[in-house]
Amino acid sequence: MDRQQLAGFVRARREALRPEDVGLPRGPRRRAGGLRREEVAALAGMSVDYYSRIEQPRGPMPSEQMLSALARALRLSRFERDHLFQLGGFATPPRDHDSGVSPTLRRVFEGLSDVPALVMTNLGEVLVQNPLAMALIGDYTRFTGLSRYLVYRWFTDPSARELFPVEDHPKRGRVFTADLRVEYAANPVGTAGEIVAALLEASSEFAAIWRLHEVDVTHYLELKRYRHATLGELEMYAHPLLDVDHAQYMMVYAAVPGSPTDEKLKQLAATVE
Structure with missing residues (x-):
């Protein structure tokens, strides 16, 4: 003490x-x-x-x-x-994941029910998901240890890649690594440093990407492809709402109105009501 x-x-x-x-x-x-x-x-x-x-x-x-x-x-x-x-x-x-959500993001998050939404830290630890996000991507709050962080699961757990088409995996790996590098540069002795050290030892794929020193792999404005066990392939934008003070952001998934994915999301929403 x-x-x-x-x-x-x-x-x-x-x-x-x-x-x-x-x-x-x-x-x-x-x-x-x-x-x-x-x-x-x-x-x-x-x-x-x-x-x-x-x-x-x-x-x-x-x-x-x-x-x-x-x-x-x-x-x-x-x-x-x-x-x-x-x-x-x-x-x-x-940690009670839900209790860690910043007040600003919580107010917005609680008003969302018709679109998939989740709140996560800058290191990719999901703190809370709404029911539609849970139905879309599964329960991301259940993990413990370093597996709480998406970038760690991506390079150590094959099931973490099932959400994305195989041909998109190289780009996703670069995106997750670039985001991790930004956090690592800000605090190399914190959790980011622990994740980097563990991945350098566990994954040769991560080590190769890490050596590229990429910090700006554009992805927020992309129409991304996702895979769902029953709905098949989905195309959605993932819109982030940042809370810099709490090192968190809320991710809202949205489809182009009237698109096949929009109709599939409505079907999914009907199953969680």
Whole structure:
């Protein structure tokens, strides 16, 4: 446990929150822009004295339950929650995929029901899918370990390629590798670095593409081809909506109106209603 770092992190997050961020009135006499200690303590369900000792820093090591309560009270992102647990001396907690979705993307995502949509991180970890996306591509939230990341599955699990026609596989591999390189350049010692190291050892195909140093393999505006077990081949655009602050994006799949794929998607939608 790093008490000094934990204290500084918790205090900084408290001061960054506004009362309206957590549903509290600002009030005419409030001077500080952030939350008060007693407000955070109430939101976390702990005593003011206990919370104050975390910030000072002194007192006992917080339990995992206390850290979880703090994470909720301070409205931490999943990355901030992981950091909080590490500072508190605990391993990164298992993630509830759905809870990691940014508020901005969640508001848009929850309004979509007639098109396939999912939210994923910049590394290709799917956090949540709507029923139509689940019916289209399967459950991408079920994976664990490095298999959570699409690029890792692409080069290590043959079933990950079943969604795309065989002739499109070379391009897809380059796209996934280029996207990974962008994330790796931003943080080579983080998760991206772990994925790269594992793939360089596990896949000669990945190693060959990695040596190309590609970072701009155009794909977002393409009409892509997909394969479905019962509907056959589909042609769809995949439109990304980015949330840079949370390193996430929502992918919405759409067919050309009136096209054969559009009709097939309507058939698929009827099976999940």
